Amino acid sequence: AQSVTQLDSQVPVFEEAPVELRCNYSSSVSVYLFWYVQYPNQGLQLLLKYLSGSTLVKGINGFEAEFNKSQTSFHLRKPSVHISDTAEYFCAVTFGGTSYGKLTFGQGTILTVHP
């Protein structure tokens, strides 16, 4: 079965500390991977995506993610977080050969950055 799992529902962290939000997927077909962010009272916004090529992808606001095919993971990282990074983060995947179409989302991780 094809699925997406975000291992942490909540991640608290202090300002300027590094953070990693974990995402794993299950699939027997090719995948395209995305991270979206949802700030309070706003719509979902694309942070970054992996389609092909280098497995380390960089996104907006200093975030990056690494695609690990052997571990079926696509973890999101930031070396130093800011208060304004407080939001809910969603990992999403398209399965089976196209980068468009139906997105399957993980359950979300709420990142709370404390001063």
Place this chain on the structure above:
Amino acid sequence: GAGVSQTPSNKVTEKGKYVELRCDPISGHTALYWYRQSLGQGPEFLIYFQGTGAADDSGLPNDRFFAVRPEGSVSTLKIQRTERGDSAVYLCASSSRGGDEQFFGPGTRLTVL
């Protein structure tokens, strides 16, 4: 330019009633998606339009749910005989043809009493 807009932003209805939710995609975007987000969960796919036709409706939960996009722009999600379990935020997204970035609207919060 204008993003994806959804109306109404909030809808409260009674069990058994019919509701319509509207989505205005970004101008020129040929692909349009509907998702449903229940409390504490990630968005769940409902249906995807390419132009006027439904390219993938595999996420519609049952025949009470129906969506149309008659002119390839605005879309309406229709829910008949609403149930309390239909309460959720309904999200709409659009993208350019073959585009991999989906642009999301702010959602419609549906509450079924």
